Amino acid sequence: MNERIRSRKGVPGIVEVAQRAGVSPATVSRYFNTPHVVRGPTRKRIEQAAHDLGYIRDRMAGSMHNRFSGTIGLIVPTIDNAIFAEMIEAFSTRLAQHDRTMLIAAHGYDLDRETAIVRSLLERRIDGVALVGFDHADVPLNMLAKREIPAISIWNYAPNSSLPCIGADNFEAGQLVTDHILSLGHRKVAFLFADTKGNDRARDRLDGAKSAAKTHGLTDEEIAVFDCPYDIGQAKQRVTEILQVQPRTALICGNDVIGHGALFACQALGLSVPRDISIVGIGDFRGSAHMEPGLTTVRLPARKIGRLAADALVQMNEMGAASKPFRSKVPLTFMHRGSTAPPQRA
Amino acid sequence: MNERIRSRKGVPGIVEVAQRAGVSPATVSRYFNTPHVVRGPTRKRIEQAAHDLGYIRDRMAGSMHNRFSGTIGLIVPTIDNAIFAEMIEAFSTRLAQHDRTMLIAAHGYDLDRETAIVRSLLERRIDGVALVGFDHADVPLNMLAKREIPAISIWNYAPNSSLPCIGADNFEAGQLVTDHILSLGHRKVAFLFADTKGNDRARDRLDGAKSAAKTHGLTDEEIAVFDCPYDIGQAKQRVTEILQVQPRTALICGNDVIGHGALFACQALGLSVPRDISIVGIGDFRGSAHMEPGLTTVRLPARKIGRLAADALVQMNEMGAASKPFRSKVPLTFMHRGSTAPPQRA
DNA sequence: AACAAAAATGCAAACGTTTTCATTTTGGGT
DNA sequence: ACCCAAAATGAAAACGTTTGCATTTTTGTT
Numbered sequence: 199m200n201e202r203i204r205s206r207k208g209v210p211g212i213v214e215v216a217q218r219a220g221v222s223p224a225t226v227s228r229y230f231n232t233p234h235v236v237r238g239p240t241r242k243r244i245e246q247a248a249h250d251l252g253y254i255r256d257r258m259a260g261s262m263h264n265r266f267s268g269t270i271g272l273i274v275p276t277i278d279n280a281i282f283a284e285m286i287e288a289f290s291t292r293l294a295q296h297d298r299t300m301l302i303a304a305h306g307y308d309l310d311r312e313t314a315i316v317r318s319l320l321e322r323r324i325d326g327v328a329l330v331g332f333d334h335a336d337v338p339l340n341m342l343a344k345r346e347i348p349a350i351s352i353w354n355y356a357p358n359s360s361l362p363c364i365g366a367d368n369f370e371a372g373q374l375v376t377d378h379i380l381s382l383g384h385r386k387v388a389f390l391f392a393d394t395k396g397n398d399r400a401r402d403r404l405d406g407a408k409s410a411a412k413t414h415g416l417t418d419e420e421i422a423v424f425d426c427p428y429d430i431g432q433a434k435q436r437v438t439e440i441l442q443v444q445p446r447t448a449l450i451c452g453n454d455v456i457g458h459g460a461l462f463a464c465q466a467l468g469l470s471v472p473r474d475i476s477i478v479g480i481g482d483f484r485g486s487a488h489m490e491p492g493l494t495t496v497r498l499p500a501r502k503i504g505r506l507a508a509d510a511l512v513q514m515n516e517m518g519a520a521s522k523p524f525r526s527k528v529p530l531t532f533m534h535r536g537s538t539a540p541p542q543r544a
Numbered sequence: 545m546n547e548r549i550r551s552r553k554g555v556p557g558i559v560e561v562a563q564r565a566g567v568s569p570a571t572v573s574r575y576f577n578t579p580h581v582v583r584g585p586t587r588k589r590i591e592q593a594a595h596d597l598g599y600i601r602d603r604m605a606g607s608m609h610n611r612f613s614g615t616i617g618l619i620v621p622t623i624d625n626a627i628f629a630e631m632i633e634a635f636s637t638r639l640a641q642h643d644r645t646m647l648i649a650a651h652g653y654d655l656d657r658e659t660a661i662v663r664s665l666l667e668r669r670i671d672g673v674a675l676v677g678f679d680h681a682d683v684p685l686n687m688l689a690k691r692e693i694p695a696i697s698i699w700n701y702a703p704n705s706s707l708p709c710i711g712a713d714n715f716e717a718g719q720l721v722t723d724h725i726l727s728l729g730h731r732k733v734a735f736l737f738a739d740t741k742g743n744d745r746a747r748d749r750l751d752g753a754k755s756a757a758k759t760h761g762l763t764d765e766e767i768a769v770f771d772c773p774y775d776i777g778q779a780k781q782r783v784t785e786i787l788q789v790q791p792r793t794a795l796i797c798g799n800d801v802i803g804h805g806a807l808f809a810c811q812a813l814g815l816s817v818p819r820d821i822s823i824v825g826i827g828d829f830r831g832s833a834h835m836e837p838g839l840t841t842v843r844l845p846a847r848k849i850g851r852l853a854a855d856a857l858v859q860m861n862e863m864g865a866a867s868k869p870f871r872s873k874v875p876l877t878f879m880h881r882g883s884t885a886p887p888q889r890a
Numbered sequence: 891a892a893c894a895a896a897a898a899t900g901c902a903a904a905c906g907t908t909t910t911c912a913t914t915t916t917g918g919g920t
Numbered sequence: 921a922c923c924c925a926a927a928a929t930g931a932a933a934a935c936g937t938t939t940g941c942a943t944t945t946t947t948g949t950t
Contacts, residue, residue, distance in 0.1 A: 209691055211906060222930045227908055237916090237928060252690065257667045258604045258613065259906035262935040267604065269647070269668065278633040278830075280626065287624040287650060299647055299664055301615075303640065304633060318645055321603045322615065344598065345555055431834040458831065465836035484624075485804065485831075488777040490811035557936055568900045573938055583898060583946090605936035608905040 210251040219247035230255055261323060270511050271319040271327035272302045273312060275397075280455070280483040281500050282330070285352075288504030289328070296512045298325070307396055313338045320345065326511035328352050331398045332359060348514035348521075352507045354398060355527040364506045364526040368399050368480075371496045372406025374532050375478040376450055378494070380414040382540045384448035384476060387416075388440055390426040390433070390460065391452035400452050403480060407450055426456050433459025434466070441467060447475055447541040454479035454486045457493050461537065472539035482533055491536025499528050556597040565593035576601055607669060616857050617665040617673035618648045619658060621743075626801070626829040627846050628676070631698075634850030635674070642858045644671070653742055659684045666691065672857035674698050677744045678705060694860035694867075698853045700744060701873040710852045710872040714745050714826075717842045718752025720878050721824040722796055724840070726760040728886045730794035730822060733762075734786055736772040736779070736806065737798035746798050749826055753796055772802050779805025780812070787813060793821055793887040800825035800832045803839050807883065818885035828879055837882025845874050 216223040221240060229236050229244045236244070247253075261267040272289055274282050290300045301319055305311040312329075316338035319327060326348035334351075339361075342349045354365040379387060389408075394401040404423065411421050426436050433456045437449065441463065449464075451457040457479025461471060469475050471491055479486060482497035506526060514521045562569040567586060575582050575590045582590070593599075607613040618635055620628050636646045647665055651657040658675075662684035665673060672694035680697075685707075688695045700711040725733060735754075740747040750769065757767050772782050779802045783795065787809065795810075797803040803825025807817060815821050817837055825832060828843035852872060860867045 212908095213906080223907080224909080224931080225929055228929085231908080235928070240928080252687070254663060254666045254687065254691075256608075256669060256906055258669050259608055259935090260908060262602075262605055262608070262906085262937090263908040265935095267668075276633060277623075277636065278629045280629075283624045283626075283629045287622060290623065290648065290650060294649065294661075294664070297664075299649065299668060301645055301647055303636060303645065315640075317600060318640070318643075320600045322613075322645060323602060323604050341598070341600065345600075430831045434834050459834065462834050462836045485776045488780050488805065488808050490808045558938095559936080569936090570901075570938075571899055574899085577938080581898070586898080602936055605905090606938065608907085608936085609938040611905095 210253045212253070212255070215244065215247045215251055215253045218251060219243040227260075231260075266325050266515065267323040268298050269301050269322060269324050270298050270508070271316075271324040272300055273315055273319075273327060274302065274304050274330050275307045276304045277302065278304075280485070281453075281481050281498065284484065285500040285504040288501035289508050290504075292505045292508035293512070296508065298508075298512060309333070309335045309396065316341060320347070325515050326350075328507045328511060329361070332356060332361070332363075333396050333398050346519075348511055350507060350510055350514075352503055354402065355525065357525065359525060362510070362523045362525060364503055364510060364528065366498050366503075366528050366530055368402035369406035369409070371480050371498070371530055372403035372408075372452075373410040374406075374496050374530065375480060375494075376407040376410035377414070378532065378534075378538065379448045379450055379476060379478055380411065380416070382448075382476065382538065384541050385416070385420065386446045386541075387411075387420070387422070387448045387450060388446045389421065389423040389450045389452075390437065390440075390456050391423065392428045392456070393425055403452050426452070426459075428453070428455055430455055430459045430462070434463040435459075437463035438467065441469075448538075449475065449477045451477065451479045454481040454483040454493060454495055457486070457495065457537075458483075458489070461489060461491075461493065471537050473542065476538040476541070478538055482531075487533070487535065489537075494535045494538040495533050497531040497533050499531075502528055556599045558599070558601070561590065561593045561597055561599045564597060565589040573606075577606075611669075612671050612861065613669040614644050615647050615668065615670050616644050616854070617662075617670040618646055619661055619665075619673060620648065620650050620676050621653045622650045623648065624650075626831070627799075627827050627844065630830065630846040631850040634847035635854050636850075638851045638854035639858070642854065644854075644858060655679070655681045655742060662687060666693070671861050672696075674853045674857060675707070678702060678707075678709075679742050679744050692865075694857055696853060696856055696860075698849055700748065701871065703871065705871060708856070708869045708871060710849055710856060710874065712844050712849075712874050712876055714748035715752035715755070717826050717844070717876055718749035718754075718798075719756040720752075720842050720876065721826060721840075722753040722756035723760070724878065724880070724884065725794045725796055725822060725824055726757065726762070728794075728822065728884065730887050731762070731766065732792045732887075733757075733766070733768065733794045733796060734792045735767065735769040735796045735798075736783065736786075736802050737769065738774045738802070739771055749798050772798070772805075774799070774801055776801055776805045776808070780809040781805075783809035784813065787815075794884075795821065795823045797823065797825045800827040800829040800839060800841055803832070803841065803883075804829075804835070807835060807839065817883050819888065822884040822887070824884055828877075833879070833881065835883075840881045840884040841879050843877040843879050845877075848874055 212223045212226050216226045293300050303315040330353045351361040351363040355367045391404045392400040437460045449460045460477050464471050479493050479495040482495045486493040558569045558572050562572045639646050649661040676699045697707040697709040701713045737750045738746040783806045795806045806823050810817050825839050825841040828841045832839040
């Protein structure tokens with residue numbers, strides 16, 4: 199026997215408030231949605247009644263009508279990641295300022311899970327959704343399009359993206375760090391990048407790095423690219439192996455997590471950074487600035503991306519069909535810190 | 545254009561599915577909620593129709609009836625924090641396995657914001673909520689209680705908590721690390737803890753540390769406690785100042801973030817860890833194991849807490865009033881790594 | 891084959907709001 | 921005081937689903 203005695207006993211609804219305030223439910227509804235249309239004295243009475251009763255509106259009931267739930271989705275590869283976490287926090291905080299809440303889910307770099315998540319969010323009637331990166335299956339995109347739910351791609355910038363996007367130019371980030379290292383005179387360089395399959399961030403960065411390397415005249419043989427896990431401990435292990443096979447004077451890391459692992463690996467091997475070996479990362483994760491030595495890297499304005507994404511989705515809601523597609527490129531900042539220096543004269 | 549479908553924007557509803565399958569909407573509803581009560585052939589037809597139409601159910605409309613939204617809230621001080629992020633990810637993933645989604649919000653250690661968040665989540669009709677720690681205002685707790693929304697406290701364990709709780713014994717964590725340091729023979733110790741106001745985790749840990757120090761016979765003067773920001777960079781700065789005023793042989797840090805900052809500060813000052821100075825943290829954040837040297841700390845099973853919390857809230861939903869209060873203590877593990885050693889003989 | 895019990899399905903009334911349209915009230919110009 | 925437009929409010933019909941109850945179909949037993 200299911201307990202169906204769940205009827206809102208003692209929990210006041212809009213009609214109880216209306217009754218107590220001596221107005222109609224419609225007016226109470228207006229008080230909450232468009233306060234300026236109810237007269238001062240009436241407003242006061244409703245306010246009082248709602249307060250006395252401890253009324254909390256049911257936005258779900260409301261959203262059956264106006265098609266807006268006040269909830270916006272965010273789908274990330276993983277929450278448990280320093281740099282995404284910063285973006286998520288900023289996104290969420292900004293949404294709260296817009297009187298929206300965030301529904302978030304992680305797919306673990308699995309496109310099928312992403313599809314399932316989109317469906318699940320749609321069942322909850324999200325008003326919009328931000329997806330990380332450009333690699334997505336068609337199915338979820340179609341589901342969103344069919345329902346005209348605003349969707350944007352964040353983290354990456356591309357001038358020809360199909361979805362509106364807010365993000366950084368990862369190609370440029372790869373170029374920036376590579377150019378820095380090669381300009382210092384390094385030639386024995388290892389490129390350490392996360393698996394580029396299903397991860398367009400890593401792919402673009404690597405492409406940028408290769409491009410810069412070519413510009414500096416490195417031969418294909420000299421461009422030594424290694425797959426590297428996205429995890430400090432595993433990266434440390436991997437870097438240790440790589441350096442034992444063949445020494446290098448510089449490590450170009452696809453992101454700061456790998457950079458941290460690389461730095462610790464070098465320290466464990468007794469190498470002095472940057473005297474014996476230089477290291478660069480990409481991202482400027484929390485902590486990168488304060489390590490010893492500080493990690494030279496490219497700052498990705500994660501919080502800014504989060505804020506902009508929240509603003510954009512809210513605005514797309516408010517403008518409806520009138521909103522125009524857009525592509526925003528957030529600026530990258532090169533952060534020169536202690537982990538890089540010219541190679542020692544042999 | 546779309547005359548046949550009389551629903552908003554050509555998006556099919558349950559009645560369109562019913563029509564196409566040649567059954568009543570009620571049956572379609574049952575197909576989704578209690579599939580076993582619809583006959584095989586009928587089930588097939590509905591499945592087909594739903595698939596053809598690309599139907600996605602509207603759980604909000606449904607939740608007006610059965611009082612369950614399938615959404616569960618999580619309120620944290622901040623998302624952007626290595627150890628919370630792990631817990632959040634586990635919580636969210638586990639909820640997804642239960643066919644629920646997570647609504648998350650951060651209050652930034654501000655109880656008023658927490659109150660506002662609880663209200664906002666209640667407006668979205670969450671089925672339950674997990675709050676971090678025991679320090680909460682009465683108002684939000686009452687709002688939850690009045691509506692009989694399951695609420696649990698996570699992260700901390702206390703044998704006499706008012707809310708059901710799932711967490712670790714922070715007092716014990718403080719004891720553990722302090723006992724370790726003092727057992728090694730250190731006497732010139734600094735205790736570095738986050739602001740204990742509105743943060744019962746930090747408070748309990750500090751109390752545990754003090755208790756252990758007393759047991760080891762440290763005088764009140766020897767128990768040098770310093771407030772320390774919860775941020776690697778600021779902690780590094782603070783530790784640098786503290787050590788310049790008076791040298792120490794060991795630093796007991798209220799959490800790993802402070803521990804990281806302390807380690808980097810020591811390295812910047814040219815101190816060798818653990819030869820010149822020992823450092824312990826609490827938490828075992830991602831990365832702590834792989835730094836050079838590895839940070840001795842106490843592992844807090846963040847993911848486990850997240851999983852257990854998700855399970856508990858779902859179960860409280862399913863059992864309704866029949867669910868009994870509980871208090872779960874998750875085990876702490878002391879992780880002895882490279883950052884601690886006996887003090888050098890003077 | 892007949893019948894009752896059980897299972898499946900349909901009908902229509904909710905659920906708690908919002909919104910359209912109609913009605914009342916207000917305020918300012920004579 | 922009167923009138924009219926404008927502003928405020930009310931009445932009732934949605935919104936898309938679930939569910940209690942009624943009805944039909946199936947199943948099992950003789």
